[in-house]
Amino acid sequence: MNKNQALSILKKYAPIPDDDDLTEEMIDEYASAIEYFEEHPHVSCIEPIMMTFSIDNCYGIYDHAVDVLRNLTNDQVIPHLVEAIQSKHEGKRYWGTEIAQFFPDERLLDPLSIMY
Template sequence: MKYMNSAQAIMFLKDNQPFSKDTEEKFEVIKKYNDVRVHFLNHPDPQCIPLFLNSFGEGSGFGVYQLIEDVLMKFSIEQVVPHLISALKSEHIGVRYWCTHIAASFPAPSLIPPLSNLLSDPDPDIRCAAVTALSQIEDDRVIGILEEFQEKEGDPDVIDLIQEALNESKIDAAIP
């Protein structure tokens, strides 16, 4: 599709909620998804926010998923965070994974509850992303939450990341 309008781009996103796992057969669809991403990068429309946040399948979307954040950065925290809160509770692992990464760029205290819940996610990559996102939020509750989950965590990589975040937050707290 050489040219698409916002209505066509919105319809494409609505039809792909979420994408299935990355496969070679999906490559052409992901190319169109990238065209939709570029469209909204150039023509921001808040209708695309929840649709992008709930579009992520398992995998990387052939490298396109990590570029969706650029579109979302066109919008305010107030526009993105309510949809992000909802997407972080998704039953789809791809949606949770990518939205947890995106949450680090929208450090709002209202994200603390859903991100804290993701510290118990079965996927250690999601738990790591939740630690990173929480560590970006300037709120006194974060240190206590991370300390509590550090005691419960079994994965050494997640434990190390929590410790790193705690050390960083204590350094930040000490700087007047």
């Protein structure tokens, strides 16, 4: 797999279906893209990863997606977190809020304060 293939898979699952609607094939395909970016972190994966989040946890694969994001810098991730936190999509808001704990930054204060 290369970066373009991994990005294509992430874009295919934006957002990923709820856990009850996932097939083993879908889970494996999504996991393979996340694994690629675990091994080859790149800024181009931030937005596609953020777009995949649903309210569920994708059978634990989202934890790996969060690890991918944690390997990137605040300046790379924060703008996407702000967007996710302010999203109308519940899953993106939830995961954006969860991920924010790993990126302490004043730019997140206002969006997070609106959440509560």
